[in-house]
Amino acid sequence: MINKRLITSLFLTTGLLAGTAASAADYVIDTRGMHASIQFKVKHLGYSWLDGRFNSFSGEFSFDESNPEAAQISVQIDTGSLDSNHAERDKHLRSDDFLDVEQFPDASFVSTSASLDAQGNGSISGNFTLKGVTKPLTIEVSSVGAGDDPWGGYRHGFTGTAEFAMSDFGIDYNLGPESKNVYLTLNVEGIRQ
Amino acid sequence: MKSSRWVRQWRSSSSQHGWVAIGLHWVSALLIIGLLALGIWMVTLSYYSQWYHPAPHLHKSFGMLFAAILLFRFIWRLINHQPEVQGKAWERQAAHYGHRVIYLLLMAIVVSGYLLVTAEGAVVSVFDWLDIPASPIQFERQADIAGWWHRWLSYLLIACIALHIAAALKHQLIDRDGTLSRMLGRIQ
Secondary structure, three states, X not given: OHHHHHXXXXXXXXXXXXXXXXXXXXXXXXXXXXXXXXXXXXXXXXXXXXXXXXXXXXXXXXXXXXXXXXXXXXEEEEXXXXXXXXXXXXXXXXXXXXXXXOOOOEEEEEEEEEEEOOOOOEEEEEEEEEOOXXXXXXXXXXXXXXXEOOOOOEEEEEEEEEEEXXXXXXXXXXXXXXXXXXXXXXXXXXXXX | OOOOOEOOOOOOOOOOOOHHHHHHHHHHHHHHHHHHHHHHHHOOOOOOOOOOOHHHHHHHHHHHHHXXXXXXXXXHHHOOOOOOOOOOHHHHHHHHHHHHHHHHHHHHHHHHHHHHHXXXXXXXXXXXXXXXXXXXXXXXXXXXXXXXXXXXXXXHXXXXXXXXXXXXXXXXXXXXXXXXXXXXXXXX
């Protein structure tokens, strides 16, 4: 406990010295331990959900319980890491009929404003870039939990959901009238820095 | 009617193709041209086409059937004589290498097609009758890389086939050495 207090006070001192730039509220998404996922789903013919995910991404966020509206997040996605558990479909989704990952290997979300309560529930708005098109997107956010982990760190996890029309990002392949929208689910567990 | 006599033997000799080699050649020709046409057509189908699923299924099924025929053809070639190639020295050389290039392309196209379908562990279903398992060895971006080679080697094969047909017609119609009728089973 003494050690922990010492470390905490060291952090606070460092924080004070460095000003507000590095606060205790900065988190890195745990993609090394993969306690995070970026999933998408699209209706198949209107009869069921087709689920897929991006296996490779990275990101960081800041969240301070005492100033939740100042929360920020940025996530970078390697579009070529798309995986829907079907090789031929994945190849098609990576082709220029859909994501054209050769030309647009990255997608990203960078927040511009947050409307969150002290627990971290609410919404975050920002710019979503996909297939070279950047458009505003709002992610509905709910906090899953936060606290010390068993290995000396502090973690906070959120789930975010968002929805967009594929055609807004230049994807016009006709999958049918019930399959125009993509639903994103982001599960992120941040390790406090 | 210069020659109305037909080859009778199954096996090839140094002057004639046997019936098995002739059959393998023409069945392969039919399958290859059919598979190329089907492949080029099926990738243009829209999601709501009724052929969207059956066309690739047929392409894969006939493709694997062709793989078996190709394998048998290699074996048959090894245990049989090859009729002598006709023409000038450079033509014989060109034919020798040209045929090898076509065989190599056929093999590479079959393998890349198989690797494309099985990239994430799926089986290749042959006419809903036989499931060919995925290779235990897989690599990064397998479907994309295998797909790229499958497509471009197929285009290259089309060019080789055009040359192959042009050469056969040239021998038959201009040189009048009976190269084509020999492959149709006529005795020279």
